[in-house]
Amino acid sequence: MWVPFLAASEVVDHQHPAVHEFAAQLRRHTEIETVRGAYEAVRDGFPHSYDISAPEVSVSASDVLRHGHGICFAKAHLLAAVLRACGIPAGFCYQRLLLDDADPSRTCLHGFNAVLLRELGRWQRLDARGNKPGIEAEFDLARERLAYQVRPNLGEHDHPEIYARPPRCVVAALNGSGSIVELDSRLPRDLL
Secondary structure: OOHHHHHHOOOOOOOOOOHHHHHHHHHHOOOHHHHHHHHHHHHOOOOOOOOOOOOOOOHHHHHHHHHHEHHHHHHHHHHHHHHHHHOOOEEEEEEEOOOOOOOOOOOOEEEEEEEOOOOEEEEEEEOOOOEEEOOOOOOOOOOOOOOOOOHHHOEEEEEEEEEEOOOOHHHHHHHHHOOHHHHHOOOOOOOO
């Protein structure tokens, strides 16, 4: 049942030596301590590529470690890889968000993680996008604290599914972009 949420892939490359080493540094005595430490390390230790105007595009978990940054999707790949390397099932979640409140046709997909906390018997959604003014995602077991609150009245949508693998549209957009500027025009608008 959890096996797909522990698997390695091209983007969730937890078998990569750098990812494996990073995961070993973050492993703690309990599952919850490991999840908290890994989440905070990815959220705070690797800025969002747009926030720092980074030129290159990170795709895989090892790319984020090599470049030192990633957009939401790549940071989610890193968090999943680290947790999976620690034996903790992790998946992917998505939201369709507006880029501009004045233009409802301008949407983008936002990615984050869900982690199976076996000690608590439930999945917990975590958003390692990275905090900045107006964005305060936190590790909070009492309530979900993601980077963005979906506004259904404006056409935004929270996809409730937890995916074992990132969708092809996400991986294709990242792989097909030679720069963040190019990626900006390729970002998926929704899960299609």
